[in-house]
Amino acid sequence: MYNKTQETVKFLKSKGLTQLDFGIILGSGLGGLVDIIEIELEIPYKEIPNFPVSTVEGHSGALIYGEIEGKKVVAMQGRFHFYEGWEMSEVTFPVRVMKFLGIDNLIVSNASGGVNPNFKVGDIMIIKDHINMMPNHPLRGANDERFGPRFVDMHEPYNLKMIALVEDIAKQKNIPVQKGIYLALQGPTFETPAEYKMVFLMGTDAVGMSTVPEVIVAKHMGMQCFGLSVITDLGIDGHVEEVSHEAVQEAARASGKNISELVKTFIANW
Numbered sequence: 001m002y003n004k005t006q007e008t009v010k011f012l013k014s015k016g017l018t019q020l021d022f023g024i025i026l027g028s029g030l031g032g033l034v035d036i037i038e039i040e041l042e043i044p045y046k047e048i049p050n051f052p053v054s055t056v057e058g059h060s061g062a063l064i065y066g067e068i069e070g071k072k073v074v075a076m077q078g079r080f081h082f083y084e085g086w087e088m089s090e091v092t093f094p095v096r097v098m099k100f101l102g103i104d105n106l107i108v109s110n111a112s113g114g115v116n117p118n119f120k121v122g123d124i125m126i127i128k129d130h131i132n133m134m135p136n137h138p139l140r141g142a143n144d145e146r147f148g149p150r151f152v153d154m155h156e157p158y159n160l161k162m163i164a165l166v167e168d169i170a171k172q173k174n175i176p177v178q179k180g181i182y183l184a185l186q187g188p189t190f191e192t193p194a195e196y197k198m199v200f201l202m203g204t205d206a207v208g209m210s211t212v213p214e215v216i217v218a219k220h221m222g223m224q225c226f227g228l229s230v231i232t233d234l235g236i237d238g239h240v241e242e243v244s245h246e247a248v249q250e251a252a253r254a255s256g257k258n259i260s261e262l263v264k265t266f267i268a269n270w
């Protein structure tokens with residue numbers, strides 16, 4: 001695996017991806033975030049050695065390199081989900097590559113189902129913590145010290161200074177934000193009413209099918225993470241409604257403008 005990451009890093013460096021400030025992972029329906037990037041290069045995953053190729057509708061699958069507010073960024077347009085059949089090492093491979101490209105700051109985004117009764121569809125939630133309920137762990141197996149330590153500290157999975165900065169920006173710009181705990185399940189089924197209730201009782205605010213593996217690996221590699229989740233549907237006890245992938249994407253896109261504004265200003269001020 002180490003050699004594979006180095007091969008991929010060498011390829012991307014040869015394309016000019018150096019001196020990077022931020023890695024960004026674009027979640028379902030949040031591909032519009034690329035509009036804030038002054039794009040210098042777009043590399044389809046299928047052209048990148050060792051990169052998996054995403055299959056889900058709405059995840060087009062390219063690495064976008066460019067600038068936001070003068071800072072160099074690499075964005076993943078399309079992520080790899082465990083439910084697609086990828087191994088955890090494949091789901092998280094791009095994060096390892098980002099770190100070896102010199103990236104210390106990772107921004108993750110996703111769409112999720114809100115279980116906090118104060119949430120509504122379209123809310124933007126700053127992820128302050130997560131609960132890992134995925135059936136496999138990206139760090140399971142022999143540990144390669146060149147990536148990071150065997151036992152990884154997780155006392156601050158999402159950087160508190162980054163959270164404070166974005167809360168400040170949201171206040172200044174009058175963009176309403178929630179803050180909460182994201183729980184990751186495998187999917188691809190959305191939750192049953194009983195499952196939504198279970199995750200709520202566990203202390204969850206929003207539930208989804210991604211992000212946690214990438215953040216675990218980012219912490220393994222010593223990166224600092226910031227996460228945003230768009231609430232695209234609700235799993236609130238007694239009010240669980242029908243949900244579809246299309247509705248999730250639509251709801252996420254509707255919050256795109258505010259998300260873009262937050263991320264852009266965050267990057268400018270970090």
Ligand code: HPA
Nearest residue numbers: 111112113207208209248
């Ligand atoms: N559950 C799981 N994943 C999701 C949801 C949900 O309700 N909404 C968007 N992604």
